Amino acid sequence: MTVTQITHHDLDGYGAVAIVGNHVDVARVVHVPRYSDVGPVVEEELKRLSKTDASETLIMTDLGLEPVAVKFLKSFATMNRKRAEDARHRLIVLDHHASSIDQLRQHGVEPVDETASPKRFDFEDPGVVVLIDETCCATKMAHANRALYAAREGEDLTALVEAVDALDLWKKERPTFAGGLMLDEVFWDNVANLVPVGHPWHDRFVVALLRAVSGLIDEGLPPAEIETRVAALRRQVLDKLLEGETEDDRTLTTRMRIARVLARSDVLFRPLSDGTLISFGLDSGTFQRVSDLIMDRGGAKRVCNVQRTGSLSFRSNDETALDGARKFRGGGHKDAAGGKLPAGSAFSLADAIAQVEPILNPPPPDRSASPFAALKDWKG
Structure with a gap:
């Protein structure tokens, strides 16, 4: 089954990408940097899914459910119920914003169990799972609820999960908080300036780098020591991506090597x-x-x-x-x-x-719309 993930453009959003991709092959990841962009993104996704013949899975992580997103959830469930049973899509929403609960309630959607954590919301479609958990980040939710989508066990990414969770919830008292800060610095230093969003290698590059850094965190290395190793880790990630590329020149800088790949995209x-x-x-x-x-x-x-x-x-x-x-x-x-x-x-x-x-490239003027067009063939 084809899997698409829509996620927030921050460390927690990419952490969720790392976790989901650890357990299932994701065909496409859509990153949303601004909540105001959620509307156009989900509207396009709804149009696309309504036209596909085969069943697909859509996973939404760390987006925050504003009114336009709630409207999408309702529209998706309505559309999905009209499809043949063997062609129905699956929608999994993993979010941790308190405002999402408020928005769902304002639109008449209440938790199935008020005391449960995470809170699950019913959209009258078994293929739609909406979970909100204020106590942890989306990365940790993706890990804890991986049974909803997992096709394989995957590797142990506990160090990454705990570091992102401490940072995203700003739990400075946790021993994992310093690691979260380190991951956040590496993320923002590398997410946009090397392999851009939209290129097939983007998520592979960023996720591989985050996983490599979390491995050093797991070894107990202090942030200052990890910082000195980031350039080497980045080069190792790139070497693996460019393995077999005949035009690659390893005497060049990382940015120079990547630019050659991007120019052919x-x-x-x-x-x-x-x-x-x-x-x-x-x-x-x-x-x-x-x-x-x-x-x-x-x-x-x-x-x-x-x-x-x-x-x-x-x-x-x-x-x-x-x-x-x-x-x-x-x-x-x-x-x-x-x-x-x-x-x-x-x-x-x-x-x-x-x-x-x-x-x-403006289109040529429509001469027929001119008030003098009727006089073109007139002979006085």
């Missing part, structure tokens, strides 16, 4: 109608290196990157970057310029394309 970049390649959410340093490699090999003459905050960066080798930026109230150099989306933000590559394409 058909996932991170999409062509616009004028041939410009567009990407979403790339770190500035990564975009600079990758765009240069793409243009060097003739993949495009102009490349554009859109950030969640709505800023755009253009790079070109034919002096058209500035032309593109000017259409977005921007400026800069002929081959390196930037601008801003009119909407002020974007939540995905598809959203970025939908906003950039009509401005960068």
